[in-house]
Amino acid sequence: MEVRAFSKSYDQNPVLRFPAFSFEKGAVYAVIGANGSGKSTFARVLAGALFCDQKSSPLPAGCKVGYMPQKSYGFRMSVEKNILLGGKDRQRARQMMEGLAITHLAERRADRLSGGETARMALVRTLMKPYDLVLLDEPTAAMDIASAALAENCILDYRRETGGVMVIVTHSLKQARRLGDQVLFFHQGNLLEWGPSAQVLEQPEQEETRRFLEFYGA
Amino acid sequence: MKGNKDMQTAIQKAIALIVSGDRELCNILLVTAKMSLSSSFFALCIGVPVGIWLGSGRFPGRGVLVVLNRTLMGMPPVVCGLLFYMLFSGVGPFRKLHLLFTVTIMIxxxxxxxxxxxxxxxxxxxxxxxxxxxxxxxxxxxxxVKTFFLLANESLYQIFSVYLLAFARAIAEVGAVSMVGGAIAWKTNVMTTAIMQYTNRGNFSLGIALGMILMTVSLCVNIVITLLQRRFR
Structure with a gap:
């Protein structure tokens, strides 16, 4: 999947510059970088939630995109109804709810869940149907360790089933290693380094990447 | 002392009027109910979708529309009444509709x-x-379309609150309705205009009766809407 080069500025201050890039089908891309490095802006532009400076989507025409925003939102209806907004297959919904241990929450109002429960529901909702590109912005940030492990299994199952491109923004380098085939490192609004996970996380070429990894204890 | 006694007599008379189901009082109540329920309902039908559109839209000129609407929010009722009077009076462009001094133009x-x-x-x-x-x-x-309905569903509690505000404004309003309705007895006289009329004539009992009913109706509507809000919260 070819992504055109794009940039994003706020009040003429550039916050993101992304070069033309080719996503490999079926691969998982872990996006890492410090706060304010442009990771979420990158995800939001690809999702269509933000206009880039070029005013047109950098993705190929007709590309179906699924996106889980950084702040999960539970609509004022039951968890099950929320999940069915993502896709109509009730059996799949039940399976995925089991996978993320939220079956007991099915009838609960989604706007009254805890942050971690909302994130689990939002992940199931996003992965209800196949997309060409799935963007998950810090999907496990609000979850406890056990729920995050279930979420990671769920993400890997989805990848096996659908074979689309997955982009996961994360602050956890361990998660980037576990989930990502490739790692994209953002620094001050630029894609500074990218490549296979093992290479970027263990033998980074750029000094900034090395410093970041040392600081975050990779 | 005498003032207190007069007040007491007026309240007693007012209660007697309410209990006896005075015909004029009933007519005023009916016109008021028709006008305030209709205007608040139609305002909700128009205002809710427009408000959602304006609140969620990203289009050029949105800021101008928001400022314009906020200006209209502060429009004095008498100015509104004057505008409608000029439009529908004998020299206005809509004179042939013959709506002046009817409940329709009040709505x-x-x-x-x-x-x-x-x-x-x-x-x-x-x-x-x-x-x-x-x-x-x-x-x-x-x-x-689906996003719009999701936004409406998320705003359900707010919609009830807004209805309360609309109804309260409608039932308590006097400036515009007296100008375009003319406060004609048995036709366009509503509670607020009638209270003014009867007070000016020195008929305090009917004025007090209407005031008591006005507050009671307002209380009842508030209770019903609050209960609905709790149910849909």
Whole structure:
């Protein structure tokens, strides 16, 4: 999947510059970088939630995109109804709810869940149907360790089933290693380094990447 | 002492009027109910979708529309009444409709006063949640119509609150309805205009009776809407 080069500025201050890039089908891309490095802006532009400076989507025409925003939102209806907004297959919904241990929450109002429960529901909702590109912005940030492990299994199952491109923004380098085939490192609004996970996380070429990894204890 | 006794007598007479079901009083109540329920309902029908659209939309000129609406929110009722009087009077462009001094034009004038309030309140509320709702809906591949209904569903509690505001404004309003309705007995006289009339004539008992009913109706509507709000919270 070819992504055109794009940039994003706020009040003429550039916050993101992304070069033309080719996503490999079926691969998982872990996006890492410090706060304010442009990771979420990158995800939001690809999702269509933000206009880039070029005013047109950098993705190929007709590309179906699924996106889980950084702040999960539970609509004022039951968890099950929320999940069915993502896709109509009730059996799949039940399976995925089991996978993320939220079956007991099915009838609960989604706007009254805890942050971690909302994130689990939002992940199931996003992965209800196949997309060409799935963007998950810090999907496990609000979850406890056990729920995050279930979420990671769920993400890997989805990848096996659908074979689309997955982009996961994360602050956890361990998660980037576990989930990502490739790692994209953002620094001050630029894609500074990218490549296979093992290479970027263990033998980074750029000094900034090395410093970041040392600081975050990779 | 005498003032207190007069007041006591007026209240006693007022209660007697209410209990006996005085015909004039009943007529005033019916006209008031027709006018305030109709105008608040239509204001809600127009204002809620427009408010959601304005609160969640991203289009050029949105800021101008918001400022314009906020200006209309502060429109004095007498100015609104004057405007409608000029439009529908014998020299106005809509004179052939013969709507002046009818309940219909009173509803229209109130609609003009109340709708900006509904739009403004909905816009303020929706703009606070629109970003999250829109982004989530977009991430699920939902279209603008579905997103609109999701926003409406998220705003249900607010819609009840806005209705309360609209109804309260409609039932308590006097400036515009007296100008375009003329406060004609048995035809366009509503509670507020009647209270003014009867007080001016020195008929305090009917004025007090109407005042008591006005407050009671307002209390009842508030209770019903509050109960509905709790149910749909």
């Amino acid at each position: 229209l004038a109130q609609l003009c006063l109340i709708t900006p309030l509904v739009i403004g309140n909905m816009e303020t509320y929706v703009s606070g949640i629109a970003g999250s709702v829109r982004e989530t809906a977009m991430g699920l591949g939902l279209g603008p």
